[in-house]
Amino acid sequence: MGTDQYHEPPAELSAETRTFARMCASLSEEAEAIGWYVQRISVEPDEESRDIMKDSLGEEFKHFSMELEFLLRRTPEWRAIARGILFTEGDIVQHGEASEAAATKDE
DSSP: OOOOTTTSSGGGHHHHHHHHHHHHHHHHHHHHHHHHHHHHHHHHHHHHHHHHHHHHHHHHHHHHHHHHHHHHOHHHHHHHHHHTTTTOOOHHHHHHHHHHHTTTTTT
């Protein structure tokens, strides 16, 4: 079993933390796959092949989104910060700073 997603000894981590780490690794892998498909689609000359890759890309978007939601549901602070950034208009950095400050004001 691969343990490269762990930075601490896996046996010392709770089952919840190991699941969280697996989902973080999966999220990263989906993001990487999305990047690969975008690159392939941008250079693929065959229309039918591009259409198939675009369909596969949609699956990667779905998987990424499901994994992100799983992680956000289990990390209230992360979810609070994300709510202040995602699906908003305007300056992303300003939204990020404001939502982080709001989420961590009690610390």
